[in-house]
Amino acid sequence: MRTFGAMVIALLVATAVSQERLDFLERARTGTAKYQDQTNAVLDGYRRIGRDFPAMGEHWIRINLLFDGKIEPERPEFLTYVNVGGKPVLLGVAYALPLLPGESPPSQPAPMEAWHDHLRTVEDETVLPRHHFHMVDSGKPRLAMLHAWIWTSNPEGVFAADNWAIPYVRLGIAAPRNVSLPSARALSLLSGGIEFFSMSIDAAVTLTAREQTAVRGLLERARSTVEESVRTGALDNLNDHWNALSASIEAIVSPQSRAALQTILR
Numbered sequence: 001m002r003t004f005g006a007m008v009i010a011l012l013v014a015t016a017v018s019q020e021r022l023d024f025l026e027r028a029r030t031g032t033a034k035y036q037d038q039t040n041a042v043l044d045g046y047r048r049i050g051r052d053f054p055a056m057g058e059h060w061i062r063i064n065l066l067f068d069g070k071i072e073p074e075r076p077e078f079l080t081y082v083n084v085g086g087k088p089v090l091l092g093v094a095y096a097l098p099l100l101p102g103e104s105p106p107s108q109p110a111p112m113e114a115w116h117d118h119l120r121t122v123e124d125e126t127v128l129p130r131h132h133f134h135m136v137d138s139g140k141p142r143l144a145m146l147h148a149w150i151w152t153s154n155p156e157g158v159f160a161a162d163n164w165a166i167p168y169v170r171l172g173i174a175a176p177r178n179v180s181l182p183s184a185r186a187l188s189l190l191s192g193g194i195e196f197f198s199m200s201i202d203a204a205v206t207l208t209a210r211e212q213t214a215v216r217g218l219l220e221r222a223r224s225t226v227e228e229s230v231r232t233g234a235l236d237n238l239n240d241h242w243n244a245l246s247a248s249i250e251a252i253v254s255p256q257s258r259a260a261l262q263t264i265l266r
Helices: 004-014 019-036 038-043 122-126 166-170 181-188 193-204 209-232 235-252 255-260
Strands: 047-053 057-061 078-084 087-099 116-118 142-148
Touching: 019 038, 019 087, 047 193, 057 087, 078 166, 087 166, 166 181, 181 193, 181 209, 181 235, 193 209, 209 235
Parallel strands: none
Antiparallel strands: 047 057, 057 078, 078 087, 087 142, 116 142
8 A cells, every 4th residue: 555655746747747856755755754753843943833723734844944045854943733533643843944036046946936935924915815826026025935745645746835625634534635625715714714713804895884794604603514514524515614604704794894705705
């Protein structure tokens, strides 16, 4: 039986990923295998930064690697963990480079468009819609980041910033081959999604106190509905649950807010 790593490599070969990138990913897996035990990450200087995000997990940073100007597969600046059954599980890594105005991230080990820039804190920008889009010619110093999901699959690709298979992983549920974004968002309500989407909505629009209370109530009720579907094995209903939640939220906010929430809810 092939290991997960072997299956990932086989998949990448099938999708015509270059040998250079395959080598980088294999070195990354070999170099970070010891961090499957989070104790080793702590001993090597990694510390948690920011929140636990539904489609990214926790970011653990090794600050002394951040300013060395190197991208080394065995020594990622970030490790990404999620809690599964009360245990931290390593799912991926992320590489980071501080860039000055006019500088660009390297074209290896991933295409330049796979990198995303942070101009503020990782926490602030992760809750913003379309945070993972590369900002060209921002004219400001920024931190360029590249995720690599080397210890779990990602339907969007190994270098995609978000991994919406994670809500399934957290609950010990096998993720479908083609993860439906609405279904994954619905499932995330059981593992921190309420806080995340509340923050995302607050970052995107200004709601009245009454609207905020109503949105929170809708999220809580949707969580109960999703919980029942998981309990009964009715996972095919998750997509409908999220679409119903989206429609309910859009119905209680202003038309201007409704348009701004499209990237979060649809």
